[in-house]
Amino acid sequence: MTTSTRGVDRTPAVLVLEDGRTFRGRAYGAVGATFGEAVFSTGMTGYQETLTDPSYHRQVVVMTAPHVGNTGVNDEDMESKKIWVAGYVVRDPARVPSNWRSTRSLDEELAAQGIVGICGIDTRALTRHLRERGAMRVGIFSGNALPDEGTMLAEVRQAPEMSGADLSAEVATTEAYVVPAIGEKKYTVAAIDLGIKGMTPHRMAERGIEVHVLPATATVEDVYAVNPDGVFFSNGPGDPATADHPVSVMRGVLERGTPLFGICFGNQILGRALGFGTFKLKYGHRGINQPVQDRTTGKVEVTAHNHGFAVDAPLDRVSDTPYGRAEVSHVCLNDNVVEGLQLLDRPAFSVQYHPEAAAGPHDAAYLFDRFTSLMSTALMEGQRA
Numbered sequence: 001m002t003t004s005t006r007g008v009d010r011t012p013a014v015l016v017l018e019d020g021r022t023f024r025g026r027a028y029g030a031v032g033a034t035f036g037e038a039v040f041s042t043g044m045t046g047y048q049e050t051l052t053d054p055s056y057h058r059q060v061v062v063m064t065a066p067h068v069g070n071t072g073v074n075d076e077d078m079e080s081k082k083i084w085v086a087g088y089v090v091r092d093p094a095r096v097p098s099n100w101r102s103t104r105s106l107d108e109e110l111a112a113q114g115i116v117g118i119c120g121i122d123t124r125a126l127t128r129h130l131r132e133r134g135a136m137r138v139g140i141f142s143g144n145a146l147p148d149e150g151t152m153l154a155e156v157r158q159a160p161e162m163s164g165a166d167l168s169a170e171v172a173t174t175e176a177y178v179v180p181a182i183g184e185k186k187y188t189v190a191a192i193d194l195g196i197k198g199m200t201p202h203r204m205a206e207r208g209i210e211v212h213v214l215p216a217t218a219t220v221e222d223v224y225a226v227n228p229d230g231v232f233f234s235n236g237p238g239d240p241a242t243a244d245h246p247v248s249v250m251r252g253v254l255e256r257g258t259p260l261f262g263i264c265f266g267n268q269i270l271g272r273a274l275g276f277g278t279f280k281l282k283y284g285h286r287g288i289n290q291p292v293q294d295r296t297t298g299k300v301e302v303t304a305h306n307h308g309f310a311v312d313a314p315l316d317r318v319s320d321t322p323y324g325r326a327e328v329s330h331v332c333l334n335d336n337v338v339e340g341l342q343l344l345d346r347p348a349f350s351v352q353y354h355p356e357a358a359a360g361p362h363d364a365a366y367l368f369d370r371f372t373s374l375m376s377t378a379l380m381e382g383q384r385a
Contacts, residue, residue, distance in 0.1 A: 013118040013142035015089065015126075016152045019133060023126060026142075028093055028117035029110025033145035035159035036060040036086030038138035039308065040127045042287030045071075046304075046359025047106070051088070051115075052079040054171035054195035055264065055306045057237040058162070060087035060138050061286075064127050069106035072097025079197040079358055083110070084171065084237075087140045088117035089126070116140050134282040135308060137161060162308060163280055167238030168194040168246070168265065172216035179204075179211040187375045190214055190228040194246060194265045195236025199358035203365070204232070207372050217245065220252035229375045230259040233266030235354060240268035240278045240309050247272045254323045254348060259374035261367070262350035264307055270341055270350040271311030274321040281337065284308035285353075288360055291333040292353060296342070300333065301363035304354040311338045311352070318344065347374040 010026035017038060040062040041050055047068055050061065068090040088110060097105050110117055118140050130136070139156040141147070172193040179201040181187075186208035191201060193213050201211040212226040216236070223231055231253045233246065243265070250273040253260050262270045268278050285305035292303045313319065315336065318327045324345025330352070332339050342349035355364035 010119070011142050012146065013140060014146060014149075014152065015118050015121060016139050016141070016149070016156050017129070018137040018153075018156050020153055021129060022149060023118070023121040025118045025120035028090060028119035029088060029107060029115045030117070031143035031145070032114075032116045033139060033141045033155075034060065034087040034116035035137065035139045035156060037135055037162045037308070038062060038130060039135050039284055039286055040064055040130055042289055043359070046288055048073055048077040049079050049197075049359040050306075051083045051085055053197055053235075053306060054080055054084050055235045055237050056085045057167055057171050057195070058086050058165065059237075060089065060140065061085045062089040062123055062126055062130070063091075064123060064287075066091045066123065067094065068092070069094035069097060071099035072102025073104050073106055073109040074101040075103060076101065077359070079199060083113045083115050085115060087138070088115055089121065089123060089140070090117070090119045091121065091123045093119045116142065118142070130283050135162070135284060163239055164242060165238045166242035168216045168236040168243065171195040171237060173213060174215055176212060176214050176218075179213065181208045181210045182206050184208055185210050187229040187372065188212065188226060189230045189232050190223045190226050191232040191234060192216065192218055192223070192246060192249065192266075194234045196234035197354070197356060197358055199356040200234060200263070203356045203368050207368055209372070218249065220249050223249065223253065224256075228258060229379060230261065230371060232371075233260070233262035233269050233350070235264030235266065235306070238265075239280070240265060240272060243269055243272070254346060257346055259371065259378050260348035261371040261374075264352060264354060267341060267350035267352045268309055268311055270348065271313060271338075274319070274323065274326050274341070276319075277312040278309050279312055280309050281307070285332065285337070290353065292330050292339045293333055294330055294340070296329055302361045303364050304357070304360065305352070306354065307352055311341065313338050313341065323348070347378055
């Protein structure tokens with residue numbers, strides 16, 4: 001049973017990191033216990049899209065913005081059917097939401113969906129700790145789930161780690177479905193759901209694409225059964241080193257030369273398909289204000305990120321792969337992490353971030369146009385042949 005903690009009389013709560021550091025505050029959302037990987041998000045807005053992004057499955061999200069919940073919750077900004085975060089950490093929750101679209105408070109929504117959170121702690125100190133020590137396992141305890149500190153720490157250390165976690169099938173659709181094109185249908189795309197956000201197929205539909213969203217377990221035969229003009233691999237949670245099946249499917253697509261686009265987890269899948277390795281970042285990139293340079297144009301974009309793993313590909317040269325030459329197309333300006341890949345001899349590319357602009361920014365919207373351009377070119381070449 002979960003209860004709301006709205007108001008001044010909040011239940012005491014404790015956050016315990018796996019290295020033993022402890023923060024004491026008050027319950028926010030549901031009362032109980034939860035475990036996950038502690039990560040921080042630097043976005044000042046868009047918390048509803050963050051909460052409902054399947055990529056955050058099994059993660060406890062720490063908000064660096066101090067005041068959260070101002071605009072409440074509505075029924076339009078959900079990126080999936082539920083909240084996926086394992087827990088939520090804020091400093092100062094809004095006492096009363098104030099927005100014309102709001103239908104309920106964030107506190108009420110967290111409680112209704114059983115999401116255990118904590119408020120009233122120094123999130124700046126917690127974020128600095130995670131930056132110095134790295135993302136790690138964490139537990140939040142409140143109410144009857146609040147044992148002694150030794151017991152809490154032992155329970156945190158028994159929780160599963162994110163390294164080696166195979167999670168995409170836990171968040172993906174189990175049945176294929178279709179998002180119809182808006183207006184005239186121009187293309188058909190098979191989208192592999194590894195944890196897709198709702199706005200992503202919508203952005204493609206806006207461009208005349210009929211999107212067939214397929215489960216993470218879809219085979220190459222399932223992909224080509226929809227007669228696609230292009231194939232898309234979505235974002236999603238977990239360690240890309242475990243994603244052998246999606247990698248195999250992507251290699252099947254690359255062998256056929258079908259236009260291919262991947263984002264986030266899909267970028268890591270492409271990296272593995274091309275023969276590159278992946279690795280876990282110390283504390284990852286999360287938020288809607290990350291600077292990335294498109295090396296093909298020189299332009300700098302402000303982009304939305306949610307990833308704790310990255311592709312290990314050389315930045316200073318073109319690489320030879322089983323599918324032709326490949327290069328790093330985008331790079332993070334904060335730390336030189338690979339943020340995009342493209343093949344030079346086949347119509348395939350990917351980015352590590354979220355171009356669907358939910359919840360913003362819109363700098364990367366051109367990537368969907370780049371995908372449609374690849375499909376248009378492939379169709380014209382097919383007609384000429």
